[in-house]
Amino acid sequence: MQLLKQIAPRTVRVALLFNPATAVPIQFFMPSIQAAASSFAVEVSAAPVHGKDEIEGVVAVQARSPGSGLIVMPDAFNDANRELIIALAARYGVPATYYNRFFSEPGGLFSYGEARGEQPADLPVQAPTKFELIINLTTAKALGLTIPASLLSLADELIE
Secondary structure: OOOHHOOOOOOOOOEEEOOOOEEHHHHHHHHHHHHHHOOOOEEEEEEEEEOOHHHHHHHHHHOOOEEHHHHHHHHHHHHHHHHHHHHHHHOOOOOOEEEOOHHHHOOOOOOOOOOOOOOHHHHOOOOOOOEEEEEHHHHHHOOEEEEOOHHHHHHOEEEO
């Protein structure tokens, strides 16, 4: 939430895009997301989609309301539809954050997720110890966003 507010400071509401049939139950993420959102005066809503044809509706609703953003939740459905999600966010001018560089490389605004590295089975614990921030500067420019220098210096990779 903090990164989204830094990149798109006018954000006052976000929708969490996920498919209830394929995602980890949203209740798992909602408490921490809502806690972070409230500290930045951002309203959070769940945006469940059950099929590919519902994605555009969610993005369009966000676009109609100034100050809206999108958080694409970890979900096999979102993985399978990443190109569509990225294209719709760009077409509608909605700042979106993603959980994996798999989204930033082809044009997603930014991702913040587990860094590549050792295989989980080779680690003494099963939780990531490093996260990476990937920012797509081309997408930021297309959305009319200026990435703060402080955030650029924290990024693990900048895509131009």
